[in-house]
Structures are given as C-alpha cells and as structure tokens.
Amino acid sequence: MKGFIASLVNLPPLIASKKDDNDDRSDKDGHGKGSAKGALIVVYLFALLSCPSIHSRRLQKGQMQVLTLKFQPYGVLNLKAVYETDVFAVTSGCSKQRVPHVLTVAGSDSGAGAGIQADLKACAARGVYCTTVITAVTAQNTVGVQGVNIVPERFVSEQLQSVLSDMHVDVVKTGMLPTVGIVKVLYDRLKQYPVQALVVDPVMVSTSGDVLAGPSILDTFRDQLLPMADIVTPNLKEASALLGGIKLQTVSDMRSAAKSIYSMGPRNVLVKGGDLPASSDAVDIFFDGLEFYELRSARIQTQNCHGTGCTLASCIAAELAKGSQMLPAVRVAKHYVETALDYSKNILIGNGLQGPFDHLCKLKRSVRNSSRLQRFDPDDLLLYAVTDSRMNSKWGRSIADAVKAAIEGGATIVQLREKDTETSNFLEAAKKCLEVCRSHGVPLLINDRIDVALACDADGVHVGQSDMPVHVARSLLGSEKIIGVSCKTPEQAHEAWVNGADYIGSGGVYSTNTKANNITIGLDGLKTVCLASKLPVVAIGGIGPSNAHAVMELGLENLKGVAVVSALFDRECISSEARKLHALVLETTKKTT
Numbered sequence: 136m137k138g139f140i141a142s143l144v145n146l147p148p149l150i151a152s153k154k155d156d157n158d159d160r161s162d163k164d165g166h167g168k169g170s171a172k173g174a175l176i177v178v179y180l181f182a183l184l185s186c187p188s189i190h191s192r193r194l195q196k197g198q199m200q201v202l203t204l205k206f207q208p209y210g211v212l213n214l215k216a217v218y219e220t221d222v223f224a225v226t227s228g229c230s231k232q233r234v235p236h237v238l239t240v241a242g243s244d245s246g247a248g249a250g251i252q253a254d255l256k257a258c259a260a261r262g263v264y265c266t267t268v269i270t271a272v273t274a275q276n277t278v279g280v281q282g283v284n285i286v287p288e289r290f291v292s293e294q295l296q297s298v299l300s301d302m303h304v305d306v307v308k309t310g311m312l313p314t315v316g317i318v319k320v321l322y323d324r325l326k327q328y329p330v331q332a333l334v335v336d337p338v339m340v341s342t343s344g345d346v347l348a349g350p351s352i353l354d355t356f357r358d359q360l361l362p363m364a365d366i367v368t369p370n371l372k373e374a375s376a377l378l379g380g381i382k383l384q385t386v387s388d389m390r391s392a393a394k395s396i397y398s399m400g401p402r403n404v405l406v407k408g409g410d411l412p413a414s415s416d417a418v419d420i421f422f423d424g425l426e427f428y429e430l431r432s433a434r435i436q437t438q439n440c441h442g443t444g445c446t447l448a449s450c451i452a453a454e455l456a457k458g459s460q461m462l463p464a465v466r467v468a469k470h471y472v473e474t475a476l477d478y479s480k481n482i483l484i485g486n487g488l489q490g491p492f493d494h495l496c497k498l499k500r501s502v503r504n505s506s507r508l509q510r511f512d513p514d515d516l517l518l519y520a521v522t523d524s525r526m527n528s529k530w531g532r533s534i535a536d537a538v539k540a541a542i543e544g545g546a547t548i549v550q551l552r553e554k555d556t557e558t559s560n561f562l563e564a565a566k567k568c569l570e571v572c573r574s575h576g577v578p579l580l581i582n583d584r585i586d587v588a589l590a591c592d593a594d595g596v597h598v599g600q601s602d603m604p605v606h607v608a609r610s611l612l613g614s615e616k617i618i619g620v621s622c623k624t625p626e627q628a629h630e631a632w633v634n635g636a637d638y639i640g641s642g643g644v645y646s647t648n649t650k651a652n653n654i655t656i657g658l659d660g661l662k663t664v665c666l667a668s669k670l671p672v673v674a675i676g677g678i679g680p681s682n683a684h685a686v687m688e689l690g691l692e693n694l695k696g697v698a699v700v701s702a703l704f705d706r707e708c709i710s711s712e713a714r715k716l717h718a719l720v721l722e723t724t725k726k727t728t
C-alpha cells in the first residue's frame with residue numbers, strides 16, 4: 136500500500152511525520168504520540184488518494200504541498216508536506232482555533248452590573264467567548280429594579296436554537312429564568328443539544344430585594360434543571376427557597392443546605408455566603424457529594440457588590456470551558472470576584488446602595504495573559520510539588536506531564552526546580568507548565584531563575600540563601616508575585632520576612648538524596664523555625680507518605696503543608712502518590728485545627 140502511494144506521488148518509501156512544537160495535544164505520560172503521527176499520515180494519504188488534483192501533481196525535491204482539510208466544528212487542519220532530502224515530512228497545524236465558549240441564558244440588567252452584562256464582561260475578562268440568550272429585560276439601576284419585561288418563551292427557544300445549532304458551546308450558564316415555560320424550553324434545548332457542563336445560578340431575588348423569579352419556578356427547577364446541572368450556586372435566600380424556606384444563618388446551616396440541595400441531583404453545590412450575617416470573611420460552602428470545602432476570602436468593605444453572584448457563576452463556567460476541573464474553577468472564580476471587588480471598592484457609579492464593580496480591572500492593571508489573578512494564599516502550600524529534571528528523565532516524562540499528573544492528584548502549588556535543563560528548554564517547559572497550572576488555578580513558581588520566571592510570567596520564585604537576595608528579587612518581580620525562601624534558622628526566617636518574602640520553606644526535615652550536602656534540621660529544627668517565623672512555612676526534605684503526618688502533627692499554626700520531590704516525581708504513578716499525600720496532609724491539618 137505504502138509503495139503504491141509513494142509511486143503515485145513520486146515519494147521515497149520512507150515516510151515520517153513531525154509534530155509542530157506548539158502542538159501540545161499529547162496525552163499524560165507521552166503515550167499516544169506514535170498513534171497521533173500514524174493518524175496524521177493516514178489522513179494525509181487518504182486526502183492524496185481522494186483528491187486526484189493532488190496526486191496528479193508530482194512533488195519535486197524541496198517542494199512543499201499544503202492540504203487544507205475542514206473538520207467542522209473543530210476548525211481547519213493544514214497538512215504541510217515537504218519532500219526534503221530523503222524524508223517525506225508531514226506536519227500539522229490548525230490555522231483556525233476554536234475558542235472556549237460559554238452561553239449565558241439570563242436577564243438583561245440596564246445598570247450593567249449583573250445579568251447578561253456581567254456575564255459578558257466576566258467571560259471577556261477570563262478570555263472566553265460568550266453568547267447570550269436573553270430571558271427578560273429589566274429596568275434596573277443601583278437603587279433597585281424598576282421594571283421587568285419577560286421575553287416570550289417561544290422567542291427564548293428561538294434564541295437558544297440559533298446559538299446552539301450553529302456555534303459550538305462548551306458550557307451553558309443560567310441566570311434569571313423568570314417563568315416555568317422558560318425553564319422548560321431551556322431543558323428541552325439542552326436535551327437536544329447537550330453541552331460539556333451546565334452551571335445553574337438559581338437567580339430569584341436581586342441584591343436590592345426585588346423578585347426576579349417567583350416561587351412558581353421552584354418545582355420545575357428541582358425536577359428538571361437541577362438534575363442536569365454540574366453545579367448550582369444559590370445564595371442564602373435562594374438556598375432557603377429551594378429548601379422550602381428554612382432559615383440559614385450559620386456556616387453549619389450552609390453545609391446542611393448544600394447537602395440537601397445536592398440530593399436534588401446536581402453534581403456539585405456551592406452555597407454562597409455573601410449575605411451571611413456577622414461574618415468577617417466571605418465564606419462559601421462547596422460540596423461535591425463526598426467532601427465539604429469551606430472557601431474563604433477577605434470580605435471587601437464596599438457597596439459595589441451588585442452582580443457578584445452572576446459574575447462568580449460566569450467565571451466558573453469560563454474556567455470549565457477552558458478545561459478546568461470543578462473545584463479549581465470555583466476557587467479561581469472566587470478569587471477573581473474578590474480581586475475585582477477589591478480593585479473597585481472605591482469607584483462611584485450611581486446614587487444607590489448597590490453599585491456595580493469593574494470586571495475588567497485586569498486590563499487596567501495590564502496583567503498579561505494571566506488567568507490567575509495573583510495574590511498569595513498560604514493555604515496553597517498544603518501539598519507543594521517540586522520537580523526534578525533527573526527524575527523526569529529517569530521515568531521518561533516531560534516536565535509538563537509530570538506537573539499535570541501532580542496537580543491532578545491534588546498538588547496545590549508547583550515549583551520547577553530544573554538544575555540540569557538548558558535555559559531555552561527550561562523556558563519552553565515552564566510555559567507549558569504554566570498553561571497546565573493556570574487551567575487548574577494552581578500557582579507556579581520557578582526555583583532560583585528570576586529571569587525564567589519573568590520571561591514566562593510565572594506566579595513567582597523560590598530562592599535559596601545563596602541565590603538572588605529576596606529584596607532584589609522583589610524589586611525585579613514587583614509586589615504581586617510570590618517569593619519563597621529556604622530557611623534553616625530563626626534568623627534566616629526573620630530576614631526573609633523583613634525583605635518581603637511571602638513564605639519560607641524549611642528543612643531538610645529528614646535526610647534526602649535530592650540535595651547534596653544538605654544539613655538535616657529534623658522536626659525540632661523545623662519547630663524552632665516555625666515558632667520564630669512571621670511567615671507561613673512549608674516543610675521540605677525527605678517527606679513522603681510515611682512521615683508527612685509526623686510533620687503536620689507538630690500542629691504549628693503557620694506550618695501550612697509539605698513540599699515533596701522524590702515522593703512524587705521518583706515514583707511510577709505521580710497522580711496516585713499525590714492523591715495519597717493530599718488526603719494525608721488534609722486529614723492531619725483538619726485534626727490539628
């Protein structure tokens with residue numbers, strides 16, 4: 136067969152394929168690359184055979200041929216064939232890219248703080264395309280809702296049909312669904328055009344207290360929409376309405392509510408505590424059917440809170456559309472809302488009590504291409520994965536594949552420590568890792584190399600005592616990047632704090648082969664450093680599943696987690712090791728707090 140085709144197009148019998156450098160669709164541990172190459176050749180040969188105008192043209196040495204194949208809706212695949220010296224090379228590249236896409240089905244807010252307008256801005260800020268199906272037009276401002284005009288359900292259905300039949304939607308997010316009829320047409324269209332995920336924000340009452348959807352929709356919500364939802368995000372009033380009017384006043388009430396709403400069928404529940412009385416934090420409860428997560432952020436002192444719920448749900452949808460898992464999507468969304476509220480806390484738009492906030496603060500801050508809005512959260516230190524180039528080459532893994540596996544298993548922060556990698560390769564690897572980390576909402580730090588961190592816009596650096604001094608690193612990186620420092624003594628910990636570090640790594644707690652000539656400080660040394668440190672601490676050095684609990688059981692308030700190298704990266708299955716360690720550390724953290 137190969138000989139026959141080669142003779143048709145005057146090719147040498149050797150056929151090879153190349154993958155574009157920027158084509159990162161390889162699977163976890165590098166398997167499947169061979170078959171992707173094979174598939175590419177098959178597609179190319181099929182195109183040659185089925186298109187006489189191509190194989191009638193005989194390729195000469197050095198000539199290039201480009202075949203453009205349309206694969207709707209995924210875009211256009213360009214197959215580039217070059218008859219080089221003795222190898223016929225086929226390379227691929229998509230000249231058109233599909234953009235992550237959220238469809239919002241919601242009401243219009245003339246004041247543009249909530250509803251469709253918030254959804255559009257949030258998706259734009261998160262780098263995702265957003266289409267809109269409008270269910271109602273509200274006359275609304277910072278004082279309240281002055282009028283509501285409901286769009287006839289036939290026309291809601293028509294809008295849904297227009298978008299879903301033509302444009303590939305990844306995630307549908309719902310907001311104001313004012314009538315039972317509208318909920319039903321949405322349900323029918325989603326059955327007709329299934330999507331990757333459904334985010335339901337069960338909007339019922341505006342921040343000003345005006346009713347946007349009455350209790351008559353509740354039964355249809357419970358029976359039809361919730362069982363279809365990947366996540367439902369009620370605020371306190373909405374959660375109470377879904378549960379027949381019970382009172383929700385404490386975090387513990389929120390947990391029970393999340394569990395009861397989960398039993399209505401959604402895959403995940405987020406009960407939002409923006410309106411929780413007497414709470415100094417903004418606390419949300421996330422429940423995935425197995426575990427509860429208490430997501431806390433600072434409560435921003437501002438009146439500009441109108442539209443936080445719509446924005447949060449849209450951002451969750453946007454992150455899911457980019458490929459994120461649910462919990463990281465929720466974490467990123469919460470952090471985004473907090474950052475936008477903080478940025479906008481003093482803006483003045485309108486005379487009422489519910490001002491809008493600025494979703495696009497990112498543009499003004501000129502945060503480049505960053506889907507993680509940086510601010511260091513010490514809880515991210517829980518399971519800190521540190522890569523090692525020798526281990527990755529030993530197991531035949533790329534750095535990005537190793538990092539992805541670690542995150543999938545539960546690593547909460549990643550540091551690239553690549554002592555033997557050439558700078559240009561390191562930079563390329565760091566960029567790939569950053570994509571992985573951003574899509575999971577996990578910060579990425581670079582060991583020692585401030586230049587590499589700057590070049591790839593990583594979230595920060597980790598430096599040793601003999602690397603770049605912390606205050607110099609801070610002035611190079613700016614105030615928003617994370618800086619960590621290795622410290623063995625209380626004096627070093629104090630100096631790190633004075634010079635503007637965000638956390639310290641302290642060890643080696645146990646002896647290790649990863650670092651030559653490293654002094655072991657033991658659990659006692661770690662304790663001494665933690666007690667003296669004003670910064671959060673992550674323990675490092677020889678830590679693995681057999682001793683992580685002993686470290687965390689020290690029960691020190693600022694000891695936030697463990698950093699691991701060999702226990703993850705010198706193992707056959709990184710993700711299952713990470714899963715084990717994550718569960719272990721989490722368990723001991725819960726026990727000691």
Ligand SMILES: Nc1ncnc2c1ncn2[C@@H]1O[C@H](COP(=O)(O)OP(=O)(O)OP(=O)(O)O)[C@@H](O)[C@H]1O
Nearest residue numbers: 342370407408409410417434435441442443444445
């Ligand atoms: N002042 C605040 N500071 C920080 N985060 C806040 C604040 N207010 C609300 N949030 C967060 O915003 C998100 C939305 O929660 P909220 O309870 O306000 O939703 P909502 O009532 O549906 O909002 P809206 O009806 O205004 O769209 C939650 O993650 C919540 O914790």
Ligand SMILES: Cc1ncc(CO)c(N)n1
Nearest residue numbers: 242243244249250311341
């Ligand atoms: C249109 C619309 N949707 C949602 C909300 C909830 O904030 C609002 N106030 N207005």
Ligand SMILES: [Mg+2]
Nearest residue numbers: 338370444445
């Ligand atoms: Mg809401």
